Amino acid sequence: MSQRPLGERLALLTDLYQLTMAACYFDQGMREEATFSLFIRKYPAARSYFVAAGLAEALEYLETLRFASEDLAYLKSTGLFQAPFLDYLEGLRFTGAVRALPEGSIFFTDEPILEVSAPILEAQLAETFIINAVSFQSLIATKASRSTVAAQGRPLVDFSLRRTHGSDAGLKVARATYLAGFSGTSNVLAGKLYDIPIFGTMAHSYITSFPKEIDAFRAFVRNFPDHTTLLIDTYDNISGARNAAAVAKEMEARGERLGSVRLDSGDMTAISKEVRRILDDNGLDYVRILASGGFDEHKIARALADGARINAFAVGTKIGVSADAPYFNIAYKLVRYAGRPVMKLSAGKATLVDQKQVFRTFGDQGKMQGDIIALRDEAGPAGVPLLEPVMADGRLTRPRPTLSACRDYFQDQFARLPEAHKALKDPVPYPVTLSPGLEALQSRVIRELRQRELGEN
Amino acid sequence: MSQRPLGERLALLTDLYQLTMAACYFDQGMREEATFSLFIRKYPAARSYFVAAGLAEALEYLETLRFASEDLAYLKSTGLFQAPFLDYLEGLRFTGAVRALPEGSIFFTDEPILEVSAPILEAQLAETFIINAVSFQSLIATKASRSTVAAQGRPLVDFSLRRTHGSDAGLKVARATYLAGFSGTSNVLAGKLYDIPIFGTMAHSYITSFPKEIDAFRAFVRNFPDHTTLLIDTYDNISGARNAAAVAKEMEARGERLGSVRLDSGDMTAISKEVRRILDDNGLDYVRILASGGFDEHKIARALADGARINAFAVGTKIGVSADAPYFNIAYKLVRYAGRPVMKLSAGKATLVDQKQVFRTFGDQGKMQGDIIALRDEAGPAGVPLLEPVMADGRLTRPRPTLSACRDYFQDQFARLPEAHKALKDPVPYPVTLSPGLEALQSRVIRELRQRELGEN
Numbered sequence: 001m002s003q004r005p006l007g008e009r010l011a012l013l014t015d016l017y018q019l020t021m022a023a024c025y026f027d028q029g030m031r032e033e034a035t036f037s038l039f040i041r042k043y044p045a046a047r048s049y050f051v052a053a054g055l056a057e058a059l060e061y062l063e064t065l066r067f068a069s070e071d072l073a074y075l076k077s078t079g080l081f082q083a084p085f086l087d088y089l090e091g092l093r094f095t096g097a098v099r100a101l102p103e104g105s106i107f108f109t110d111e112p113i114l115e116v117s118a119p120i121l122e123a124q125l126a127e128t129f130i131i132n133a134v135s136f137q138s139l140i141a142t143k144a145s146r147s148t149v150a151a152q153g154r155p156l157v158d159f160s161l162r163r164t165h166g167s168d169a170g171l172k173v174a175r176a177t178y179l180a181g182f183s184g185t186s187n188v189l190a191g192k193l194y195d196i197p198i199f200g201t202m203a204h205s206y207i208t209s210f211p212k213e214i215d216a217f218r219a220f221v222r223n224f225p226d227h228t229t230l231l232i233d234t235y236d237n238i239s240g241a242r243n244a245a246a247v248a249k250e251m252e253a254r255g256e257r258l259g260s261v262r263l264d265s266g267d268m269t270a271i272s273k274e275v276r277r278i279l280d281d282n283g284l285d286y287v288r289i290l291a292s293g294g295f296d297e298h299k300i301a302r303a304l305a306d307g308a309r310i311n312a313f314a315v316g317t318k319i320g321v322s323a324d325a326p327y328f329n330i331a332y333k334l335v336r337y338a339g340r341p342v343m344k345l346s347a348g349k350a351t352l353v354d355q356k357q358v359f360r361t362f363g364d365q366g367k368m369q370g371d372i373i374a375l376r377d378e379a380g381p382a383g384v385p386l387l388e389p390v391m392a393d394g395r396l397t398r399p400r401p402t403l404s405a406c407r408d409y410f411q412d413q414f415a416r417l418p419e420a421h422k423a424l425k426d427p428v429p430y431p432v433t434l435s436p437g438l439e440a441l442q443s444r445v446i447r448e449l450r451q452r453e454l455g456e457n
Numbered sequence: 458m459s460q461r462p463l464g465e466r467l468a469l470l471t472d473l474y475q476l477t478m479a480a481c482y483f484d485q486g487m488r489e490e491a492t493f494s495l496f497i498r499k500y501p502a503a504r505s506y507f508v509a510a511g512l513a514e515a516l517e518y519l520e521t522l523r524f525a526s527e528d529l530a531y532l533k534s535t536g537l538f539q540a541p542f543l544d545y546l547e548g549l550r551f552t553g554a555v556r557a558l559p560e561g562s563i564f565f566t567d568e569p570i571l572e573v574s575a576p577i578l579e580a581q582l583a584e585t586f587i588i589n590a591v592s593f594q595s596l597i598a599t600k601a602s603r604s605t606v607a608a609q610g611r612p613l614v615d616f617s618l619r620r621t622h623g624s625d626a627g628l629k630v631a632r633a634t635y636l637a638g639f640s641g642t643s644n645v646l647a648g649k650l651y652d653i654p655i656f657g658t659m660a661h662s663y664i665t666s667f668p669k670e671i672d673a674f675r676a677f678v679r680n681f682p683d684h685t686t687l688l689i690d691t692y693d694n695i696s697g698a699r700n701a702a703a704v705a706k707e708m709e710a711r712g713e714r715l716g717s718v719r720l721d722s723g724d725m726t727a728i729s730k731e732v733r734r735i736l737d738d739n740g741l742d743y744v745r746i747l748a749s750g751g752f753d754e755h756k757i758a759r760a761l762a763d764g765a766r767i768n769a770f771a772v773g774t775k776i777g778v779s780a781d782a783p784y785f786n787i788a789y790k791l792v793r794y795a796g797r798p799v800m801k802l803s804a805g806k807a808t809l810v811d812q813k814q815v816f817r818t819f820g821d822q823g824k825m826q827g828d829i830i831a832l833r834d835e836a837g838p839a840g841v842p843l844l845e846p847v848m849a850d851g852r853l854t855r856p857r858p859t860l861s862a863c864r865d866y867f868q869d870q871f872a873r874l875p876e877a878h879k880a881l882k883d884p885v886p887y888p889v890t891l892s893p894g895l896e897a898l899q900s901r902v903i904r905e906l907r908q909r910e911l912g913e914n
Contacts, residue, residue: 003460003461003466004460009460010624010646012645012646012649013618013624013627013628013644013645013646014618014644014645014646015616015618015619015643015644015645015657016643016644016645016648016655016656016657017643017657017658017659017660017663018657018660019645019657020657020659020677020680020681021659021660021662021663021677023680023681024663024676024677024680025666027676027679027680028676030666034662034666036662071649074645074648074649075645078648078655080681120666124660124662124663127619127660127662128618128619129624131619131620132618132619132620132621132623132624132627133623135619135620136621136622136623159472161470161471161472161585161589162472162584162585162588162589162592162787162789163588163589163592163784163785163787164589164593164622165593165621165622165623165625165626165629165778165783166589166590166593166622166623166625166626166628166629167467167470167586167589167625168622168623168624168625168626169622169623169625169626170470170589171470171623172622172623186472186473186474187470187471187472187473188469188470188471188472188473188476188531188532189467189469189470189471191473191531191535192469192528192531198473198535199473200472200473200474200475200476200477201474202474202477202478203474203475203478203581203584204790204791204801204803205478205491205493205581205584205790205791206474206478206481206581207801208791208794208799208800208801209482209487209491209577209791209794209799212909212910213910219481219484219485220477220478220481222484223477223480223481223484224477224480224537233803234801234802234803235801235802235803235906235910235911236802236910236911239910239911239912264803265803266803317784318784321622321778321783321784322783323783323784326622326778326779326780326783327620327774327775327778327780328620330619330620332619333661333662334661334662334665334666337665337666342665342666343665344661344664344665344691344692345691345692345693346661346690346691346692346721346722346723449692452669453669453670453692453693453696454692454693454696455696
């Protein structure tokens with residue numbers, strides 16, 4: 001039942017230009033060390049911080065990257081590559097170093113999430129997969145963390161699998177939302193692979209396959225008497241709530257307790273109040289109300305502000321695709337090659353040069369105060385350095401933390417971020433500055449590039 | 458190098474409730490045939506039609522669905538399931554029938570994309586994967602088809618892999634965009650798996666790793682003299698264009714021809730005109746201009762309306778995540794069980810009952826005129842029936858068409874859709890009506906359900 005390692009299955013999951021550029025580096029004899037830096041340029045809609053996720057997958061890819069014979073045969077068939085380069089690819093392994101923010105870290109625009117230092121060919125080849133892995137999981141973890149802010153301590157469960165962008169996304173959403181504070185997922189394979197608690201309710205089809213709704217409820221609680229959630233909106237939320245209450249009373253007579261009822265359509269605020277009343281009138285104050293249907297941080301916040309009597313949320317589509325911001329403006333840029341700091345000047349897309357470190361200062365009660373982006377070896381900046389060495393010579397330098405440990409780390413870090421930066425709308429920008437050393441080098445490199453490439457004085 | 462079959466690798470890629478409901482069906486002895494119908498409720502932003510895609514993956518999953526021993530061990534470990542049900546799952550195969558729109562079909566809201574008829578347990582279990590597979594690829598194919606409308610015949614290439622939602626999404630975007638008329642992809646693994654043409658240019662990191670931009674250009678065309686694209690915006694588009702022109706003249710002296718230059722930042726319309734002039738002034742009218750950077754149908758249309766001199770577009774993020782509409786309001790609903798038409802009444806989410814067929818009429822020059830959604834066996838509706846039997850007794854009823862054949866089918870069908878329905882903004886709604894038989898049955902079932910569940914007269 002074993003699968004081929006990730007980096008071997010997905011060696012060709014890259015952009016063609018990574019391989020054509022690699023062929024040029026190979027033929028030019030360009031083997032010197034390059035450092036690439038991964039960072040996000042801008043906050044999308046209403047965001048003011050990011051949650052780092054996806055590092056484990058990126059490292060697994062680097063550790064196991066190799067081109068299988070069938071991959072090399074395909075590359076040969078394109079007619080683009082010469083035999084010596086293909087022979088070189090056959091023996092290629094990632095031999096470089098990675099420094100990164102631990103998964104669950106809070107970070108901000110322009111701050112390196114990770115830096116890869118390796119012979120340029122290896123560091124270049126890894127670009128596409130590294131961006132893909134880190135960008136998506138960080139996107140979802142960020143969105144999920146905002147939803148936990150909105151829910152004010154109420155449990156959130158990931159129900160997004162049917163609407164995620166493919167199967168891999170379904171798994172990664174379950175992982176990233178759990179990392180960022182969700183209670184679990186409906187995704188069974190994610191539960192198995194990542195050791196995440198799994199949850200489920202029932203579908204309308206289940207209800208409609210029975211002659212009557214109440215028969216469907218009775219059959220379900222007979223099979224699953226513990227922690228069961230009954231879906232009550234198939235025909236009408238109110239008649240559904242009455243049927244659920246009747247079944248809950250039957251369960252009480254057997255010494256059992258109904259877990260919750262689920263709302264999935266209509267005006268959730270009004271309905272939740274009415275359903276709560278029906279349950280309470282029947283002495284079922286212990287039965288909780290779960291709501292699903294288009295929830296994200298914005299809809300959760302509105303419902304709770306309106307006084308909705310909802311105890312937990314099952315969130316799907318809008319979290320699973322990060323609907324209000326379905327991508328990050330993220331880049332993996334060469335910042336140093338052969339000991340020389342480099343950058344591009346493209347309009348609106350200039351990058352920070354050279355190998356860097358981020359220093360964070362903390363104030364009262366351990367709350368985050370501000371970050372400084374500095375040159376990696378620059379003396380001076382106060383604060384805790386955030387990027388840690390995680391890979392050297394192509395091997396992990398420390399055991400991979402469990403997902404549960406990453407989740408705990410996130411909780412601790414997120415608690416240190418002042419509330420003003422977590423606001424769902426118009427958050428206060430978090431202070432990030434550049435160190436004097438980085439400012440000076442940046443100016444010098446821009447000046448030199450303009451002289452050399454544009455003929456400026 | 459063989460992988461386990463899709464349905465075996467991903468049997469647990471489902472929502473937990475599919476398995477708990479299955480356990481109830483099992484214990485209740487509910488083995489009768491159910492039909493589920495997959496359809497989209499509403500058009501997202503500015504859409505007025507959909508392109509069907511993803512059927513091949515859904516069918517592959519159904520054909521190979523089986524629970525491996527490690528999956529059953531995991532399910533057992535949850536403590537939710539009894540031994541007889543787990544034993545049943547061990548031998549479970551999908552034995553049902555599927556009728557579907559061929560990939561590449563044009564369809565509209567409320568029309569079934571596919572209908573699954575099988576013992577209810579099997580048809581229910583398949584829900585999550587089927588929605589996931591068909592929804593995402595159709596989402597991307599629809600977005601891609603709109604981009605081809607905007608591009609007015611100019612080639613489009615998928616460059617989205619780094620920003621797609623995970624690795625599976627990257628492959629599916631390459632497939633769905635090619636199906637819907639793109640010329641190819643940068644995604645090498647997609648090229649190998651799906652036999653799609655692959656394309657590439659070069660990255661800014663490649664340029665910045667050389668002492669000077671022109672050295673980087675020279676090295677690249679030495680390795681790849683044919684069809685090469687030089688990225689010219691690393692330092693400045695205009696100086697980059699002059700360097701590219703110089704290299705193109707050197708190539709001419711060797712009897713070679715530069716393929717294109719690529720713009721990736723700044724005001725594309727203005728820059729493309731200036732770059733075109735520089736190229737033409739050097740007698741390089743054959744060198745084409747490729748543009749990338751945030752293009753989707755809207756940005757392509759604006760650029761061309763403004764007179765941009767762009768010959769081809771590399772489109773990435775906004776297509777790869779369908780940024781303006783990153784999901785469909787899609788549902789897989791039970792419409793018939795044990796010979797009985799069923800539906801739910803949930804507010805705003807009522808569904809069309811029973812097994813259905815869609816009939817399409819064509820007018821002058823084979824243009825599409827209108828569709829009728831009817832009961833499957835209803836006599837009367839004029840037009841061509843669109844849903845075709847593709848699986849019976851769990852086996853394909855016909856060889857799977859190649860992706861290339863699906864792409865040709867899409868081109869033919871899309872040409873039949875009148876232009877008014879393809880408008881990128883405020884498109885004319887396409888006429889879809891319900892047949893008299895479906896209308897009558899729908900009314901009858903609603904009336905009966907209201908009497909039975911809500912006590913109405």
